[in-house]
Amino acid sequence: MDQMPDFSRARLHVVTGKGGTGKSTVAASLALALASTGRTVLLCEVEGRQGIARMFDVDPLPYAETRIARGLADESGRAGEVHALHIDPESALLEYLAMYYRLGRAGRALEKFGVVEFATTIAPGVRDVLLTGKVYEAVERNSRHKGAQVYDAVVLDAPPTGRITQFLNVNGELAGLAKVGPVRSQADTVMTLFRSPRTVVHLVTLLEEMPVTETVDGIAELRAADLRVGAIVSNLVRPQEVDADLLADVASEQGRTHVAAGLEAAGLEPHDVLVDALVSQGRDHAERLALQERQREVVAATGVPNVDLPQLVDGVDLGGLYELAAALKEQGLAR
DSSP states (O other): OOOOOOOTTOSEEEEEEOTTSOHHHHHHHHHHHHHTTTOOEEEEEOSSSOHHHHHHTOOOOOSSOEEEEEOOOOTTSOOOEEEEEEOOHHHHHHHHHHHHHOOTHHHHHHHHTTHHHHHHHHOHHHHHHHHHHHHHHHHHOOTTSTTOOOOSEEEEEOOOHHHHHHHHOHHHHTTTTOSSSHHHHHHHHHHHHHTSTTEEEEEEEOSSHHHHHHHHHHHHHHHHTTOOEEEEEEEEEOOOOSOHHHHHHHHSTTHHHHHHHHHHHTTOOOOHHHHHHHHHHHHHHHHHHHHHHHHHHHHHHTTOOEEEEEOOTTOSSHHHHHHHHHHHHHTTSOO
16 A cells, blocks of 8 residues: 555545445545544535435535534644535526526526526536536635635545546536637636646545446546546455454365364354354355455555545444544545
């Protein structure tokens, strides 16, 4: 594993991953980890699932920035805050029309007639410009924006790995749609941020063949588009429940005999059903660990720094998110 770079200068942390890898959980945990360094953090989602609200056990998020949690206090006793924003393309388009074309109430009329939904569906490149444009505005906001919350970092729960380069490469997606005008200008401005050192893209994977392969492919696509790769987060990593010698023993031909002897030594009756079940579980555990280690080697070969997150025993709740946040901070992803 490479030494973790210092990402403290990054203002935008984009989190992506194959479906089912826990991408949204990692994004939420990273936001809490950054807040645990004293930062004020905005956690954004763009996929319309209200996943943030469920994880933090709050009401469904409106199209407005909402404070949802505090980070753990750091060594100096400081604790930052996590705010959240659910970005939907329809609201983003209405905001865009009001900002650039002063449509105001007329924009609401367009929404009633379904024009907004039509526009964001028929031209997905425009949809992505609107979504990323809102993220850009939050990152670039400063003290000159009177009354607006200024953030030290923004974490984006982004689309899956298979679509992440297309999503972030918004000016490329607009090539055949808008060559000039405010939409094209906004796309170019957004790309300036995305291709700068202030943006990093973290990829979440499981240490299994398909997710790791998609992660490797995603890294190549991001680099080809001049987008900066941050870290690989290996999620739901299985611990080695027993020592290596015992694991090898259980996996051997003599495993059944040794398990039976171990049960007798513990004062338990070595019934065939019990012995067979324990041997089967031991061999399954050994096979899964071997698979995990083979995929870890593939991850290491990318040269991208890697952090591990454990599988939570009690599932994902707010306490679990804080546990994962502490692990990310300890491994240097949030400094």
